[in-house]
Amino acid sequence: MANKNSEAFKQPLWVNNPVLVQILGICSALAVTAQLKPAIVMGLSVTIIVAMSNVIISLLRNTIPNRIRIIIQLVVVAALVTVVSEILKAFAYDVSVQLSVYIGLIITNCILMGRLEAFAMQNGPWASFLDGIGNGLGYAAILVVVAFVRELFGSGTLFGFQIIPQACYEAGYLNNGLMIMPPMALILTGCIIWYHRAKNKDLQEN
C-alpha cells in the first residue's frame, strides 16, 4: 500500500506527467509561461487546489450521486479556486493582479477534473492527496521549464531581473519576439514531449 501511494506521487512527476503524457492543462501552460513568476504562482496554486479537491472528492466519493458527480466535482473545484483567488487578493495583491483571469481559469484546467474523475473517485484521501500533489508539481515543473526558456530568450530577464547583459544588445543581439507569443510555448512543450518520448520508449506508438 505504501508503495502504491509513493507511486501515486512519483508517477505524474515524470513518467506519467499530466502535461507531457496526458496533454492536459495545455491552455493555461501557454498563457502564463511568458514569465517565470506567474508560472510558479500558477503551478503552486494548481498544486494546492488539485490536492485539496482530490482529498475532498475522495472523502465524499461514496456519497456522491453518480449522475451528478461531474457537477459536484466542479462545485468543489470552483469553490476552492474562488477561495484561493480571494486569499491572493487579500495577501498577495500584486501577484493576483499579475495572474488576473488565469486563477479563475484553474477551474477549467483539465488536470483537475481528470484527476478527480480518474483517481479521487476510486481511492482513499491520503493516496488522492499524494496524487494531487504529484500531478500539480508535474504540471508546475513543465510550466517553470517553459517559462524559464521563454523569459530568458524572449525578454532577456529572469524573475524580471536583466540576465542578458546590455553589452550584448549593443553588439546587435535582439530578444526573440516569437518567444513571447503563445505559439512558442506550444513548440517548447512539443520539444519536451519529444525528449520525454525518446527517454520512455514504452510510450512510443508505432
Added chain:
Amino acid sequence: MATKKFKCKVCGYVHEGDKAPEKCPMCQAPQSEFEEIVEAAPAKKGLNTNSNVYTIVYSAVMVIIVAFLLVFVSQTLKDRQTANVINDTKQQILSALNLRDLPDVAGTYSKVIKADALMKADGSLATYNGEFNTSYKSESDNGNLHVFVAEIDGQTKYVIPMNGLGLWGTIWGYIALNDDRNTVYGVYFSHSSETPGLGGEIAGLKFQSRFPGKEVVDGNKVGLKVVKFGKADKDSKFEVDGVTGATITSTGVNAMINKVLSAYVPFLTAANVESND
C-alpha cells in the same frame, strides 16, 4: 389489504388478486404462465445514491455549504482587499509622478498629494469632498473630472486619471503634468488583459519613459498622440512612439489620451490664458 399482481408471460395481461387465474382471459394461457409482479422495494434510504430525492437533496446541501463558505471567506477578507485596492490606486497615482514601488504608499500619498479636486466647466478647480474612491479611472465618463494636485520639491503637479479600451479589455492610466498644465511630467498606464510582452508593455517603464517632456495642448485641442513605433518625429513635441507589435493597444492608448484629456481642455488651457496675460 393490497392485492398481488400477476402478469401473463404470453400476452402481458395483468391480473389483480390473491393468486393467478386458472386461465388467462386474453390468450387462454395456463396458470403456470403467470408470474407475480414484485414491486421493486425501495432500497434502504440514504444508500441509494441514484434516487432523485437523494440527488436533489445532496446538491442542495452542497450548494448551501459552498455558499456559506464563500460568503464567510469574502466577508473576512473584504477589509483587507479594499485596503489593498485603495493602496494600489494610490500607488498608481504616485507612479505617474515617477514615485514607483514605494515601501510606504499611504504615507507618501498623504505627503505628496495636496488635494483631490474636480474640474468645473470653466476650467477652475473645486475641492472634492467625497471619500477616496478606487474608480477614478472611469469617473470622467460620469462627468466627474478629477484632478489631483500634487507637490513635488516645491513645484505643483497635476495628475489626471484616464481610461479607455485596448485590444482585449480596458486600459487605464494617470498622466502627471507640470505647473504649466501642458508639459508631461510622468505617466502611468496599466491594463486588464493585454497580451503579455506586446500590448502588456504599455505598463512597462520602457514605453512610459517616452512621455515626460512632451506637450499636451496644441491650440485648444489635445496634441499629444501615440503613433506607430518608429514613426514619431524626433523634433515633434507631441508625438510618442507606440509599442512594437501592439498597434491596437497603442492606438487604444492614443484614443484614451485624446478622449479623456479633451474633456479637460478648459482646465489645461486656463494656464495659457493666465500666462498670455
